Structures are given as structure tokens and as C-alpha cells.
Amino acid sequence: MADPFPLSPSLWAATAPAAAPTPPIDADAEADVCIIGGGYAGLSTALHLAEQGISAVVLEAHEPGWGGSGRNGGQVIPGIKYDPVEIREKFGPEAGEALIRFVGGTADLVFDLIARHGMEVPFTRNGWIQGAHTQEMINTVKRRAGEWQQQGVAAKVLNKAEIEAALGSNQYLGGWLDPRGGGVQPLAYARGLAKAALKAGARIHGQSRVAAITRSGNGFEVRTERGAVVRAGKVVLATGGYTGDLVPKLRQTIIAPNSFIVATRPLGDNLAASLMPGGQVSSDTRQLLLYFRKDHTNRFLLGGRGPFREPTSDADWAHLERVVAKMFPQLEGTPFEYRWCGRVALTRDFFPHFHEPEPGFLIDIGCMGRGVGLQSAVGKAMAAWCASGKRADLPFPVVPIEPLPFHALHKLYVSAIIAWYRLTDGGVK
Ligand SMILES: Cc1cc2nc3c(=O)[nH]c(=O)nc-3n(C[C@H](O)[C@H](O)[C@H](O)COP(=O)(O)OP(=O)(O)OC[C@H]3O[C@@H](n4cnc5c(N)ncnc54)[C@H](O)[C@@H]3O)c2cc1C
Numbered sequence: 001m002a003d004p005f006p007l008s009p010s011l012w013a014a015t016a017p018a019a020a021p022t023p024p025i026d027a028d029a030e031a032d033v034c035i036i037g038g039g040y041a042g043l044s045t046a047l048h049l050a051e052q053g054i055s056a057v058v059l060e061a062h063e064p065g066w067g068g069s070g071r072n073g074g075q076v077i078p079g080i081k082y083d084p085v086e087i088r089e090k091f092g093p094e095a096g097e098a099l100i101r102f103v104g105g106t107a108d109l110v111f112d113l114i115a116r117h118g119m120e121v122p123f124t125r126n127g128w129i130q131g132a133h134t135q136e137m138i139n140t141v142k143r144r145a146g147e148w149q150q151q152g153v154a155a156k157v158l159n160k161a162e163i164e165a166a167l168g169s170n171q172y173l174g175g176w177l178d179p180r181g182g183g184v185q186p187l188a189y190a191r192g193l194a195k196a197a198l199k200a201g202a203r204i205h206g207q208s209r210v211a212a213i214t215r216s217g218n219g220f221e222v223r224t225e226r227g228a229v230v231r232a233g234k235v236v237l238a239t240g241g242y243t244g245d246l247v248p249k250l251r252q253t254i255i256a257p258n259s260f261i262v263a264t265r266p267l268g269d270n271l272a273a274s275l276m277p278g279g280q281v282s283s284d285t286r287q288l289l290l291y292f293r294k295d296h297t298n299r300f301l302l303g304g305r306g307p308f309r310e311p312t313s314d315a316d317w318a319h320l321e322r323v324v325a326k327m328f329p330q331l332e333g334t335p336f337e338y339r340w341c342g343r344v345a346l347t348r349d350f351f352p353h354f355h356e357p358e359p360g361f362l363i364d365i366g367c368m369g370r371g372v373g374l375q376s377a378v379g380k381a382m383a384a385w386c387a388s389g390k391r392a393d394l395p396f397p398v399v400p401i402e403p404l405p406f407h408a409l410h411k412l413y414v415s416a417i418i419a420w421y422r423l424t425d426g427g428v429k
Helices: 011-015 040-051 084-091 093-104 106-116 135-150 160-167 186-200 269-274 314-327 371-388 407-425
Strands: 029-036 056-059 128-132 156-158 174-178 182-184 203-205 210-216 219-224 229-237 258-264 281-284 291-294 300-304 336-343 353-358 361-365
Touching: 011 186, 011 336, 029 040, 029 219, 040 056, 040 186, 040 371, 056 229, 084 093, 084 135, 093 106, 093 371, 106 182, 106 186, 106 371, 128 135, 128 160, 135 156, 135 174, 156 160, 160 174, 182 186, 186 203, 186 371, 210 229, 229 371, 258 314, 300 314, 314 336, 361 371
Parallel strands: 029 056, 029 229, 056 203, 128 281, 229 361
Antiparallel strands: 128 174, 156 174, 210 219, 219 229, 258 300, 258 336, 281 291, 291 300, 353 361
16 A cells, blocks of 8 residues: 555654664564554654563554654643643642643653663754643743743743844744753654664564554563564553554544644754754644744745645645745745644543543543643653553553444534634644
């Protein structure tokens, strides 16, 4: 079957170090744990299992990092959509505090892994800036910064002049700086995780799409499309926004819209200095958020909404190129070199979901667009769950698989939601 989502047009595929060989699985195999999906979640699970001497086989339909993990904006942002006070309200003081510590530490984990395994990953750690696009959002970002300050984070509120100087754009009324954030070359990081997992003893097979998972004795048989079978005591499924129909009704629990990104050619020194001179990464408070940064080659990239379907021509990115010109007039006339997109997995309650449809079979789904840190940390937690069998090792509760109502209409939902948010978000889009 032709690959409908080639990686080749992305900036990351063009600038990542070569991948380690991950040949297709061509014979039956046994492992303690079989992991389906070679994104950050699956690769981090494999790495953390192998480090404990637990044998792991990863089966990936394409190549490690082919999904969201090799296509994203590379912004390493701690936290989830919910702020500490909301988390405590929802989970209670004790479990809430544990979850706040977990989500607050996700960026640390990424940079620790890069350092500890000597990964060949271009990165910066100068913080994440969130711009407020309305007066109401100024209050939100002030509250957010205050809540993280209470947790000991040196968060800083930015006024209009400060954010304008930090971003090189006058489009925001204010914002906040979270010093824990940073940027990575995302495909290099996925490949770095894969290399570290292989070195620790995990087996990773690309071009090995899983077609069926069946219970067998105390464990499972995981069968690939080409017929090879992995027998494993436990199974972890982490197929993110590319989840298919392996598990009944699972795909119907998420909406998986495409997020689109454009990248300029490398900027000259003066132009580069006029944009985000502090080297932070940034996204904003819109419902259909915009995210932007410079990369290690001094290219400027900006991502945001796009059509739900796969793109058919460069015209599908034209709205983002107009946004760049409006927000950063100094870039007017700078050619765009790369345009690509990828799917994010969104749940209805905006929390990542764990499911355990059968004892020993764990599913992680719903990265909510913050997966660089979150999915790396979730992988580590899933490895702990594999080792202990205890749900208490997972950061979020295990919940039943509950399809979204009228999921068959989700493309229409997404289009309607996008149209509505475009009206209500106002401003540049
Ligand atoms: C355009 C874009 C921009 C983003 N920007 C950011 C950002 O700046 N910061 C941030 O934190 N997050 C961002 N995200 C989100 C982040 O990329 C994801 O949360 C994260 O990569 C998800 O990792 P994952 O391991 O869950 O899934 P994925 O990386 O999507 O991996 C899932 C894998 O499962 C495989 N698979 C599917 N079905 C099967 C099967 N049957 N058998 C075997 N393999 C299968 C797929 O081939 C795929 O490789 C962005 C996402 C996109 C798409």
C-alpha cells in the first residue's frame, strides 16, 4: 500500500540524524512486553523496560517517529491543559499533588533522557512563552503563572512590551514565561529514544503493522499484517492520532485532527535576531492555538489549524503563511521551504486516557498536543506498570473505553468547531 503520509516533506526528516536500523519482524518472537506504536510513548516504554532487564518488542507500522512524534513543533512544554488548582479539585489533594508533580516534571525528563543517553538531538532550554490574545486571557495566564509559582516554578508574567520584545511580534497583550520549557528537533529525539532503547536491549521493528491482538493462556499473541506473531505476557498500545481499528471502539474515543506547520528557509543573522531573540518556544491561548519558534538551523516555523483531510496542495498551508506575514511583518517575502502536518489525538475531557480492556493489556491514548514531554513520561510510567502490575504506577486513572457520541460525524464536528473557534478566537486567523 502506498504510504499516505510520507515524512519526506518535513523539515525534521530533512535535518534529523540517520535512524538506527529497525527491520521488519520476519519470524515469531517472545517477549515480556509487546509494544504497539513507535512514537515517544512506545519508545520510552521500551527504553525504560529494557533498562530494568524486562524484554520488550516494539512493532511500528512505518518507522520509529513516523507519527506525531516525528512531525510535531518540537516544543517541550510541561503540564497539561489543566492548571494545578483544577487538577487538585478534580483528583483531590493527594492524587492531585502527585499528578501535578508528574505533569510538572515532563520537560525535565526529556532533557534528562537526551543528556543521559548522549542523544544526537539539537535542543534549547530557554523556556516556553504563552501569549495571551485577549484581555480575559491575560487574567488566565497571570493565574496560571501564579499557580506554578506556588509550586516553586520561577514563572514570570510578561506585559505587552515584554512579550513584544521576547517574540518580535506585537500581536499579544501579555503572557507568561515558563522556564521549564524548551525546544528539540522532534524526529531526532524520537530516533534518539529508539537508539537508546535498542542499546539497552529492546527490539524494535519498523514496517510491522499489527493486525490482531488475541488472548492466549496467561498472555497475548500479537500478529502483524505479514503474519509474524509476538507472544508476550503484557501488551502496551500507543498508536496516538494514528489509532486504527485494532481495538473495538477505541478510535471512536478520540478526535484526531491534522495540525499543519510551515517553515521558512534559514534566516540571516539580523532577521533571526529580530525574532524570539531569547531562543524560547511559544504558543498562544487561542482555542485553535498558534505555535512558533526558531529551530537549530535558524528557520522560523509556525503551526496551527488546517483541513481535517490530508493535504492536497501547498494551498492547504496558505492560511498559515498569511498568519506569519501578519504576526511577523519582518518575515514578509521570506520564502517557505517546508510544509507538513500530522495528527493529534484529542479526548473529550482533555485528559490523556488509559484503558485496560483485559488484564495485562494497557492502552494510552489522547496526548492532547503536548506529547513531547507527556508521552515520554507516560512511557516511563507504563514501563513501571508493566513491571509492577499496579495501576497506582500510572499517572492518570484507568477508564472504560467510551466512544464519543456520533463519532461518525467527527469530521463535521471538527470542521464546525474550527469554524466556530475562528470566529470567536478573533485576530490573525
Ligand atoms: C503537527 C503537530 C505538532 C505538534 N506540536 C507539538 C509540540 O510542539 N509539543 C508537544 O509537546 N506536542 C506536540 N504535538 C503532539 C505530539 O507530537 C504527540 O503528542 C506525540 O508525538 C504522540 O506520541 P505517541 O507516541 O502517543 O504517538 P505517535 O508519535 O503518533 O506514534 C504512534 C505510532 O503508532 C503507529 N501505529 C499506528 N497503528 C499501528 C499498528 N496497527 N501497528 C503498529 N504501529 C501502529 C504509527 O505508525 C505511529 O508511528 C504535535 C503533534 C502534531 C501532529
